[in-house]
Amino acid sequence: xxxxxxKAVTYLLLTCIGYIYLEPIFQMISRALMSSADVINPSxxxxxxxxxLNNFRVAAKVLKIPGSLINSMGFSALLALLQTFVAAxxxxxxxxxxxxxxxxxxxxxxxAFILPTALLMIPRLIIFILAQQATGIQFLGTPIPQVLMxxxxxxxxxxxxxxxxxxxxxxxxxxLDEAAMIDGAGPLQTFYHIAVKLSVSTVLIVFLFAxxxxxxxxxxxxxxxxxxxxxxxxKLSVFxxxxxxxxxxxxxxxxxxxxxxxxxxxxxxxxxxxxxxLYGFVQKQFIQGIENTGITGE
Amino acid sequence: MSQKKxxxxxxxxxxxxxxxxxxxxxxxxxxxxxxxxxxxxxxxxLSFTEVKQDIRGFNIxxxxxxxxxxxxxxxxxxxxxxxxxxxMIVPYTLVVVIMSFILAMLLNSIVRGKAVYRTIYFLPVVxxxxxxxxxxxxxxxxxxxxVNELYHSFLIRMIQSYSPQAAAAMVSLFDNLSVILWxxxxxxxxxxxxxxxxxxxLYEAARIDSATSWQLLWKITMPIIxxxxxxxxxxxxxxxxxxxxxxxxxxxxxxxTANTSGGFGYAAxxxxxxxxxxxxxxxxxxxxxxERKIKETHKYW
Numbered sequence: 001x002x003x004x005x006x007k008a009v010t011y012l013l014l015t016c017i018g019y020i021y022l023e024p025i026f027q028m029i030s031r032a033l034m035s036s037a038d039v040i041n042p043s044x045x046x047x048x049x050x051x052x053l054n055n056f057r058v059a060a061k062v063l064k065i066p067g068s069l070i071n072s073m074g075f076s077a078l079l080a081l082l083q084t085f086v087a088a089x090x091x092x093x094x095x096x097x098x099x100x101x102x103x104x105x106x107x108x109x110x111x112a113f114i115l116p117t118a119l120l121m122i123p124r125l126i127i128f129i130l131a132q133q134a135t136g137i138q139f140l141g142t143p144i145p146q147v148l149m150x151x152x153x154x155x156x157x158x159x160x161x162x163x164x165x166x167x168x169x170x171x172x173x174x175x176l177d178e179a180a181m182i183d184g185a186g187p188l189q190t191f192y193h194i195a196v197k198l199s200v201s202t203v204l205i206v207f208l209f210a211x212x213x214x215x216x217x218x219x220x221x222x223x224x225x226x227x228x229x230x231x232x233x234x235k236l237s238v239f240x241x242x243x244x245x246x247x248x249x250x251x252x253x254x255x256x257x258x259x260x261x262x263x264x265x266x267x268x269x270x271x272x273x274x275x276x277x278l279y280g281f282v283q284k285q286f287i288q289g290i291e292n293t294g295i296t297g298e
Numbered sequence: 299m300s301q302k303k304x305x306x307x308x309x310x311x312x313x314x315x316x317x318x319x320x321x322x323x324x325x326x327x328x329x330x331x332x333x334x335x336x337x338x339x340x341x342x343x344l345s346f347t348e349v350k351q352d353i354r355g356f357n358i359x360x361x362x363x364x365x366x367x368x369x370x371x372x373x374x375x376x377x378x379x380x381x382x383x384x385x386m387i388v389p390y391t392l393v394v395v396i397m398s399f400i401l402a403m404l405l406n407s408i409v410r411g412k413a414v415y416r417t418i419y420f421l422p423v424v425x426x427x428x429x430x431x432x433x434x435x436x437x438x439x440x441x442x443x444x445v446n447e448l449y450h451s452f453l454i455r456m457i458q459s460y461s462p463q464a465a466a467a468m469v470s471l472f473d474n475l476s477v478i479l480w481x482x483x484x485x486x487x488x489x490x491x492x493x494x495x496x497x498x499x500l501y502e503a504a505r506i507d508s509a510t511s512w513q514l515l516w517k518i519t520m521p522i523i524x525x526x527x528x529x530x531x532x533x534x535x536x537x538x539x540x541x542x543x544x545x546x547x548x549x550x551x552x553x554x555t556a557n558t559s560g561g562f563g564y565a566a567x568x569x570x571x572x573x574x575x576x577x578x579x580x581x582x583x584x585x586x587x588x589e590r591k592i593k594e595t596h597k598y599w
Contacts, residue, residue, distance in 0.1 A: 010404050011411070017401065017479075018418045024419075024434045024476050031437070034344040090326040099319025101314070103328065112334050114580055118535065118538055118551045118572035122566050123337030126356065133355060151324065152329025162326075187318045216427030219542060222317045222557060231501060237429035261437060279424045283417050286424065290487040 031265035032056065033279060039260045062243055062266055068230035069274065075143060081209035082150040083161060088199075091165025092191050096177065111123060112161035121223060122148075128224070141184035145224040156213040156220075161206045164289055169195055200276055201204055205289035208282060212275060228274040236271045239264065317570065338557065344566035351562075355370055358563075365567035379546040385467045386544050387535060389480055393471065394534045395527065398482040402489030403519075419427070420487065422480035431543040435476055461481075472546075485530040492526035493519070528587035539576055547572045578588055 026046075031039070032055050034048040041049070054195050093099075094106060130138045137147055149155055153162070172195060180190045196203060227234070235242075243259045280285065313383040320327070345365055350357040369376050405415055460464035471478070500518050509517070551572065554565035 007408070010408055014401075014404055014408070014411075014415050020476050021418055021422065021479055024480075026436075027437065043419070086325050086329075089322050093319050093322025094500040096318030097315045097322070098312075099316045099323075102319065107322060109326070112330060114536060115334065115338065116536075116569070116576050118548055118569045119341055119594075120334060120337040121551070121555055122562050122569065123340035124333060125350075126340070126562065127332070127337070129351075131356070149333050150330065151325065152328040152333060153326035169392050187321065191314045209558060211423050216425075216430075218428045219540065219548070219552070223552070233427050237432065239433075241431075248429070248448065264433050265437070268430055272430060275424045276421075277543060279421060284413075287416055287420050287487055289489050290484050 008091055025269060027193070028118035028265045028269045032059075032269050034142035034262045036110070036260055036262065038263050055181065055262045056270065059239075059263050059270055061234060062239060062263075063074040063270060063291045065228045065270065068232045068235050071230055072232040073274070076211050078143070079146060079150045079155060079214040080207050082147065083153075083155040083206070083210040084207045085151040087158060087210075088165045088203060088264050089194060091167075091193050092169050094162075094166045095169035096174070098169045109159050110160055112154070113157070117219060124200060125223065140224060141226050141228040143225060143229070146220060149220075155210070156217045157209070164202065164206050164209075165199075167268075168193075168199050172198055201285070202289075204283050208286065209279070209289055212278070215275065232271045232274075236267055239267050329337065330483065341566045341570050344563050345570045347563045349562035349566075349567075353572050365564050366571075369567055369571065370375060375550065376547075381463075381549055383545055383547045384575075386470075387538055389467055389471055389575075390481075390544070391531060393475075393478055394481045394538075395486060395531050397479060398485035398530065399489050399523075399527070401482065402486050403494055405486070406490055406493045416487070416490075417527075420483045423483035425485075426480050428543050431477055431480075431541060435474055435543060443519070481534060483520055485534060485549050488526055488530055488533075492523050497524050505528070524587050524589070528583060530581040531587065533579055535576065535583065 017106065028048045030048070033051040033053070033271060034044070035050040035052045035054075038044050038048045038050060078226070086275050090109070094102065124145070125140075131137075132139045136143075146155070176194050176198070177190050182196050218237060221231065222234060222237075225234075240259060243263065344358070346360060346362060348359045348361045348364075350359070401419060405412060405419075408415075456464050456467060457468060501514055504514055504518060511589065539545060540549070542552060547568070551565055551569045554561050554568065
């Protein structure tokens with residue numbers, strides 16, 4: 001009996017806390033549907049009296065949908081692809097070869113995660129400005145800096161991606177590599193045909209994480225890319241200031257749109273919708289990906 | 299003779315390992331040198347200089363500790379920003395680590411519905427970003443007075459009379475509880491993973507010796523989970539620190555960095571001091587969770 005009560009309490013707690021987790025999202029949905037009259041009506045807490053989808057229409061216009069959506073997807077996918085490739089290579093190198101200085105580099109990989117990005121931003125910026133002057137190619141305001149950093153394994157949360165790969169490759173039996181090498185495969189061929197092909201699911205997880213993290217990263221993006229490309233999270237961060245000009249211009253000067261919570265929440269909801277859809281499809285893989293980092297001490 | 303041959307063989311083996319190992323590590327090592335190590339050293343150097351940019355390039359003048367003196371003695375924004383950063387990172391990290399541990403324990407104790415709850419708790423990991431957090435944290439409550447009630451509650455007022463800062467920190471903690479909990483997604487999974495690796499026979503043996511659940515928690519679970527807790531703590535500090543929505547120092551650095559016409563040296567000083575403090579906090583976490591020596595009596599369980 002006591003056991004059963006304990007279990008009921010556990011479920012109750014989990015459900016309540018689960019509600020706290022989802023509350024911001026419920027809030028977003030509830031607010032986004034409210035008309036401007038509902039927003040200022042204090043008697044309405046959750047359910048809009050005059051639900052409207054107009055907020056989404058206006059918010060999408062301010063966020064520059066679909067351009068920014070396509071840009072964000074393309075940009076995040078490109079960076080994620082490069083990051084995944086480098087993470088897989090580095091993870092394979094760490095997992096397969098007993099080269100000298102390996103432990104040192106492993107510690108450096110962990111250290112790279114701990115160092116605050118803010119510490120590295122100014123020199124990185126200076127390096128890119130100098131490179132710009134030396135080569136005459138425009139770096140800043142283009143995706144090149146972030147692409148370069150992704151190619152060289154210094155993208156967002158690269159360390160975690162490397163750890164996921166490293167841990168998975170540790171599980172692939174070494175005899176498979178040997179078999180391939182006996183058949184005349186070089187290290188790069190072995191890497192591709194054995195390690196990568198066997199771990200397509202892991203590589204996919206790494207790609208998804210990199211995609212989401214690149215999507216949500218705004219600090220480096222705002223510094224290196226600036227406003228030269230419309231990206232969804234960046235547009236959301238300037239939503240409040242851009243709202244009135246764009247919204248009024250689009251609908252005509254007679255109507256006067258005032259920014260309110262409903263528009264903001266509609267915009268927020270739009271900006272996370274692609275990620276929510278993605279999560280809906282592959283949530284299990286996401287959770288397994290973190291379980292597979294192996295950083296919990298084996 | 300044969301031994302010499304063998305030695306040569308291991309040598310060539312080692313050489314091949316080195317060659318292939320570094321072949322695969324090359325991109326990362328190169329990136330680390332160019333985009334992490336050199337910037338790291340450069341920031342420290344720049345913090346003692348004044349950087350001016352003109353058409354010909356950068357003009358770097360060594361100014362000694364001028365920036366530091368400016369920062370601590372003249373600039374009136376920095377110290378308060380730093381204090382409010384500390385007032386954010388310490389309690390927020392504590393809440394995230396403790397809550398994720400409790401949730402992991404709860405999730406580990408149930409069988410049915412586990413996947414559903416895990417999906418809910420992990421969801422924020424996917425959608426959490428600075429702008430989203432900003433919009434959510436600045437959302438005014440639909441019903442007025444929800445926040446005010448908290449401000450005037452007895453407990454908060456009691457704390458306020460001792461230390462207004464602590465009270466403010468607590469109010470912000472409760473105000474933003476949902477968004478703070480959003481940082482627990484990955485820590486929960488890490489903790490569950492750690493908990494599942496504990497050998498159940500340890501608990502069984504202790505129970506036969508009539509240990510209570512409380513004792514099981516403190517004598518078995520906690521010591522074994524400590525390395526995981528360290529990783530979770532460090533991860534949380536890094537994640538929270540990187541959010542400019544809740545980190546005023548980051549905003550300061552960002553503003554100074556965006557100003558390319560100069561002030562890089564000063565920005566470097568700010569980011570260096572800030573990073574030093576973050577690294578000290580992480581160091582403190584290491585000390586807190588370090589492996590403790592097993593006492594003599596515990597050796598022969």
